[in-house]
Amino acid sequence: xxxxxxxxSISRDLQISRECALLGxxxxxxxxxxxxxxxxxxYIKSIHDPSNKERWIDLKNNLLSEFQIIKDISxxxxxxxxxxxxxSNDSLNSYNNDQEVWNVxxxxxxxxxxxxxxxxxxxxxxxxxxxxxTRTPKENQLKSTMAKSKTFAKKVNTRSALPSNxxxxxxxxxxxxxxxxxxxxxxxxxxxxxxxxxxxxxxSTSKKNKAIEEEEEPEQVLIxxxxxxxxxxxxxxxxxxxxxxxxxxxxxxxxxxxxxxxEAKQLLEEAVVLPLWMPDYFKGIRRPWKGVLMTGxxxxxxxxxxxxxxxxxxTTFFNVTAGMLTSKWRGDSEKIVRLLWDCARYxxxxxxxxxxxxxxxxxxxxxxxxxxxxxxxILMQMDxxxxxxxxxxxxxxxxxxxxxxxxxxxxxxEALRRRLEKRVYIPLPDLEARIQLLQINTKSIKLTxxxxxxxxxxxxxGYSGADITNICRDASMMSMRRRIKGLRPxxxxxxxxxxxxxxxxxxxxxxxxxxxQRSVSQADIKKFxxxxxxxxxx
Ligand SMILES: Nc1ncnc2c1ncn2[C@@H]1O[C@H](COP(=O)(O)OP(=O)(O)OP(=O)(O)O)[C@@H](O)[C@H]1O
Numbered sequence: 275x276x277x278x279x280x281x282x283s284i285s286r287d288l289q290i291s292r293e294c295a296l297l298g299x300x301x302x303x304x305x306x307x308x309x310x311x312x313x314x315x316x317y318i319k320s321i322h323d324p325s326n327k328e329r330w331i332d333l334k335n336n337l338l339s340e341f342q343i344i345k346d347i348s349x350x351x352x353x354x355x356x357x358x359x360x361x362s363n364d365s366l367n368s369y370n371n372d373q374e375v376w377n378v379x380x381x382x383x384x385x386x387x388x389x390x391x392x393x394x395x396x397x398x399x400x401x402x403x404x405x406x407x408t409r410t411p412k413e414n415q416l417k418s419t420m421a422k423s424k425t426f427a428k429k430v431n432t433r434s435a436l437p438s439n440x441x442x443x444x445x446x447x448x449x450x451x452x453x454x455x456x457x458x459x460x461x462x463x464x465x466x467x468x469x470x471x472x473x474x475x476x477x478s479t480s481k482k483n484k485a486i487e488e489e490e491e492p493e494q495v496l497i498x499x500x501x502x503x504x505x506x507x508x509x510x511x512x513x514x515x516x517x518x519x520x521x522x523x524x525x526x527x528x529x530x531x532x533x534x535x536x537e538a539k540q541l542l543e544e545a546v547v548l549p550l551w552m553p554d555y556f557k558g559i560r561r562p563w564k565g566v567l568m569t570g571x572x573x574x575x576x577x578x579x580x581x582x583x584x585x586x587x588x589t590t591f592f593n594v595t596a597g598m599l600t601s602k603w604r605g606d607s608e609k610i611v612r613l614l615w616d617c618a619r620y621x622x623x624x625x626x627x628x629x630x631x632x633x634x635x636x637x638x639x640x641x642x643x644x645x646x647x648x649x650x651x652i653l654m655q656m657d658x659x660x661x662x663x664x665x666x667x668x669x670x671x672x673x674x675x676x677x678x679x680x681x682x683x684x685x686x687x688e689a690l691r692r693r694l695e696k697r698v699y700i701p702l703p704d705l706e707a708r709i710q711l712l713q714i715n716t717k718s719i720k721l722t723x724x725x726x727x728x729x730x731x732x733x734x735x736g737y738s739g740a741d742i743t744n745i746c747r748d749a750s751m752m753s754m755r756r757r758i759k760g761l762r763p764x765x766x767x768x769x770x771x772x773x774x775x776x777x778x779x780x781x782x783x784x785x786x787x788x789x790x791q792r793s794v795s796q797a798d799i800k801k802f803x804x805x806x807x808x809x810x811x812x
Contacts, residue, residue: 283789284313288337297767300348302754307341309747312573312740316793319572319630319681327633331597503620508613515610516617520594525581532578533714533739534707538698542566542579545696546587546675550623553673563695564656565676567631569683570700570802571794573740576679579700580627589675590621596633600644607644608651615655615674622672628652631678631694632685649690652676656693683805697811699802702794708734708742715746720777730783736792748786749778 291306314334321327503517529539548555549562556562568576577593584591592614599614600607618624634649656676678694680686686694703711708731716727734742753776758766 280313280789284310293763295344297763299767300344300351302751303344304341304348305747305751307337307344309744311337311341312744316572316740324633328597331595500621503617505613505616508609512606512610512613515598516592516613520592520598520614521617521621522581522584522591522593525584525591525593527578527581527585529582529586531714532575532582533710534703535575535579535700538568538579538700539582541696541698542583542677543587546583546589546623546625546673549673550587550589562673562675565678565694566696566698567678567680567683567686567691567694568698568700569680569805571702571738571798572681573738573793574700574702575739576700577627577629580625580677580679583675583677584625584627587623587625589673590618590624592618592624592626593629594627595629596631596645596648599648600634607648611648611651611655615658618674619672622674624672625675625677627677627679629679630681631690632680632682635685635687635690653689653693683809684801691809695811697806697809699806699810702736702799703739703742705731705735707739708737711739711742712746715743716750716778719750720775722777722779724780725778725783726780733787736794736796737790738792738794741790741793745783745786745790748790749782752782752785753778 287306288310291303291310294300294303294306311334314330314337318327318330318334321330504513532539545563545566568579570576580593581591583589594614599610614626618626634645634652676694678690683697691697709727712727712731712734734745737745754774757769757774757776761769
């Protein structure tokens with residue numbers, strides 16, 4: 275079921291994305307980048323050969339870190355907020371001359387693009403990573419730019435929030451702990467140093483930047499009111515992988531962001547919420563499900579469902595791909611699984627989402643030793659968790675829901691299948707869901723009157739949610755592409771924003787639809803139907 279990947283469109287979009295980033299147009303850059311990552315993700319899901327898959331996963335991870343840098347810069351720039359205080363403009367002007375802290379765009383414009391040699395030159399074209407894939411911007415340079423812009427943002431925010439006649443003593447009330455809350459997460463941060471720096475001459479920055487960075491107390495994130503998880507006996511790097519990369523503070527997806535899939539939403543909610551509400555009832559034979567498997571074609575919303583479940587049910591969300599558990603920790607792979615479950619118990623109630631769970635199984639004949647060990651440990655943890663939750667002793671046991679997702683359910687062996695007791699099919703969107711998808715994806719853009727979403731949805735029969743999102747993204751960029759065609763970077767930078775915001779026309783959609791093919795074939799759907807008939811349980 276290898277997807278036909280359109281390398282040239284990925285290459286073009288990545289190039290546009292990087293150019294936009296270089297020009298300081300981060301929002302557009304992120305939209306393109308997101309599209310590229312999604313296409314690559316769909317392709318990865320369709321690769322069977324483990325070594326080829328691993329190469330593409332590495333590539334995706336490299337691109338993800340590039341994406342994250344652009345996202346961070348964009349967020350930092352967004353945080354440069356000023357009060358209405360008329361002095362705030364003056365403050366800003368005084369910083370403008372400070373090349374060290376202000377030249378964000380210029381620094382990025384002048385960064386070089388690193389080219390590394392493609393080590394896969396002997397591979398066939400579908401196996402070898404294309405040239406564009408191995409280029410990444412100088413991350414260090416971007417990161418140092420980020421550090422500067424962060425420091426700058428802190429100063430500007432601190433300074434502009436102050437009354438114009440403020441002095442150090444009147445700032446003592448700022449030296450308290452500041453607590454912000456988002457979902458299950460509370461951030462406690464001491465800003466006691468704010469007063470020290472706010473009245474100083476900000477243009478002599480570098481020493482003070484350092485001072486701020488050195489003196490600042492790290493943020494303490496409390497999850498479910500608990501301090502950071504830091505068990506003895508594990509390497510720091512391992513703990514960081516689980517608590518920073520796998521544990522996702524704010525999945526921030528709501529049920530309403532997901533088109534269709536009503537039954538899946540209901541089933542998942544019941545599987546997690548009811549045992550939380552009625553722990554006494556869900557004991558013995560009524561114990562909660564050990565795990566739920568979501569299966570279906572790529573790009574149908576499985577990951578979104580897992581994230582929404584965690585958001586809506588307020589459980590701590592652990593988002594992991596099987597590859598993350600096996601690739602880096604080959605020698606120690608079961609240890610990372612134990613740590614993951616310990617962490618999930620600590621922050622319970624928790625949802626552990628394991629994407630590409632099929633890659634832990636050996637049905638393809640290529641099971642690595644690491645995969646085998648990870649799988650056995652997961653099975654043991656699931657058994658352990660389930661038996662403790664169902665304990666009759668009246669103890670309140672931590673609730674951990676394991677959610678697996680796969681595009682290859684037939685690859686999952688019996689042992690794992692048995693633990694994933696509920697098996698839910700996540701299908702391609704029906705007409706109603708396609709209309710909703712188009713509505714969700716076009717809610718922030720203007721459409722001309724000839725665009726009829728219902729008619730478009732009818733034409734998009736057989737397209738996945740991800741395909742439809744890509745079509746909307748592509749269509750929404752058409753007018754911008756027309757406008758910048760043939761222009762030089764300086765000219766592009768000077769185009770007024772409203773000229774780039776022309777409404778999207780039916781013709782734009784037609785062109786996008788003609789370029790983006792259905793990523794799922796009828797034969798694939800048939801395979802899922804057969805598997806669900808035999809093993810489905812919902
Ligand atoms: N039902 C849906 N509602 C809204 N957006 C959707 C839906 N299905 C897919 N999408 C869009 O497609 C993208 C990919 O979806 P998601 O990653 O959840 O799919 P998936 O089934 O997990 O795919 P894969 O199997 O490839 O991991 C989402 O970011 C979203 O933009």
